Amino acid sequence: MKWLRFAWLNTLRNRRRSLVTVAIAALGTAAILLAGGFALFTYQGLAQSAARSTGHLIVGMPSQFSRDEDVPLQHGLDNVANLRARLLADPAVRQVLPRVEFSGLISNGEKSTVMMAAGIDPDSEFAVKGPFLKVTAGDVLASRSQGEVMLGEALARSLKAQPGTSLTLLASTTEGALNAMDVTVKGVFSTGIPEIDKRLVYTDLATAQKLLVTQRVSTLGVFLRGMDDVAPAQARIAAAHPGLAVQTWLDQATFYKSVKALYNRIFGALGLIIGVIVVFVVTNAMAMAIIERTREIGTLRAMGTLPGQLLRSLALEGMVLGGTGAAVGALLSLGVSVLLLIVPVEMPPPPGRSTGYPLQIAIDAPMYAATLVAMVLLAMLASAWIARKTVHRPIVEALAHV
Template identity: 70%
Template sequence: MRALLTWLKFAWHNTLRNRRRSLVTVSIVALGAAGMLLAGGFALYTYESLAEASARDSGHLVLGTPAQFDRDEDVPLQHGLSGVQQLRATLLADPAVRHVLPRVAFTGLISNGDKSTVMLAAGVDPDGEFTVKGPFLTVTAGKTLAADAAQPQVMLGADLARNLKARPGDSLTLLASTTEGAMNAVDVVVAGLFTTGVPEVDKRMVYTSIATAQQLLVTDKVSTLGVFLDRMEATEPARQRLAAQLPQLAVQTWEEQAAFYRAVRNLYNRIFGALGLIIAVIVVSVVANAMAMAIIERTREIGALRALGTLPSQLLCTLGLEGALLGGAGALLGAALALAISALLHVFPMDMPPPPGRSVGYPLLVTVDASMYAVVMSLMLLLTLTASLLVARKTVRLPVVDALAHT
């Protein structure tokens, strides 16, 4: 231990020989570490936000018949679920299950009497949909669906309402094919308007109650059941339990339902992976250049130390420690910089511009993850140590005469 401290002391004093060069090297390493940590933290925040939004929209688990997920329907709810109340009671008996929300998905036409347009509709439980899920949409006018409304109600996407010139309180008509293939219509009242931040959804989306949807489609079935758990980490264990308990049904996780989440994650993994590789190459190049210059300047000194009996392995150790010290100092400084910027983004919020396909931006925040910080700092230390050893290996093995004669 004492010998290691001695070598560390030598390495520290050697890094101070050319302070400007050492400062530049530490600064480059710090910026590289901070860049990796901020990019990784932003990616983690994006993953966490999209995961929560996806689970909130569909439920942590989604139950349906196997054909519901594998085949197209010839008529509405051809592959729907029946016996919903009994299924809900079975699911709620699981200790991790907090809520079970049925959903009826269907398409059809919506008309104001003068104009009709295609709709993508969802029949939901008004008592649970807008309380259990939280703020998954923004009500721009009117209010959410009421379970005890005297007349069937709908909520319209803001762009769809603009297309139909509809406002809260107006009467519209829903038209759809029933489960028998016949056409049916139901008169409804507009309860409210909403926006999801996705223009394509706001142009077509309609929410109504399950009772209204089943009345329109002439059925007592639902498309799927969304199962909401007490925490995200319980998703996979709960899926295994429910799949074993209900073998006649298919049980999918929120991630299997979240195509947008998977696409963003794959894209960001490639982008930030390439960014990390570029930063690593820059750091290795800078440290290798700095150590090469330092070693060239001290070649005669290395020859003198060899002449005095210093072993090549000992010289390699001290030169490697010099690079490790520079890398360690840079990694610590970069971690502190990343932490400071992450904290500032919470104090002074900034918004990202709307991504493609959306009309609203999202907050620019960075997740601080202890394991990520440990990995990045260790990586910087390892890269600088490796670069130093590779550069120093040839010089410390020069014949003593050649090293002393170096100019």
């Protein structure tokens, strides 16, 4: 404690120099935490979006995930009500959503276009997922109303459809025959991805099954209490239903994997650049602080202070300055992160999307702790490494240093 007190008092002797060193360490710490927090927020947002789209777990027949279907729902699930009840019995399961996926044509009588359709349980779907669609006209589907659809914005524009417009769905049944059904547009939505909005159609589960002439569903999306429950719940459900395949949201998240791989390279290069700049700037600041005190160090040596004692004192000074700067930088980063929650800032739309997203910085305790420790160690090592040569200089040379 005595040496730490000496180090603290030494930093107060030249307040301007110490303030500059602390400011450099603070800005370096803040830059690392803000860049890392933005990367972490991006990954968390992508993961949550992927899990909300498909479910934390996806239950289906093994062939559903490994083979193409010759006819709709060839590899679908039977006895869905019983299976859904058994899945809901798991304490980690919040909701189980059935889904029928099929393709076909949608027509307004004058024009027909290809559609990618999904039959859902509307009440449960929108209750669990929340506002995952931006409704631009009309309203969302309801389970009690059958024979209604929601169209992607670009698809509705192509068919000149609006809420209340009558359309016709055409699709192959499970027997391979062609079936048609008249439906009414309930709403128009935007997913934020123009290419998807050109083809996507939502309808209720009963309408989809009636069109395909089946009681099967493609898959069951299992929504859990949280992301941490994914691995344990997958193991339990797979063990309880050995005849079924249980995939996680990550197995289905092709977009998440590709974007994360790209961002890993971008954020990795950015982090490396910031890290190198911080190392050199902090090291240079500590070097200037020590070199300016060469004559002082020579005087202490002449008075009998051992080189090891000087090294320890200077390293502790580096720890005090680095620690103070790191703490200030962490508070600065925390303040910016909280400010972005209070005052939203919208990011421009990324490639392939038509809507932006809020800029936020994740506050991750392990990342803050690791950055603080790294900054303190960097300042200490920089001080000790530079002081090593200075304290071992001949006393006469040190005293004559200008």
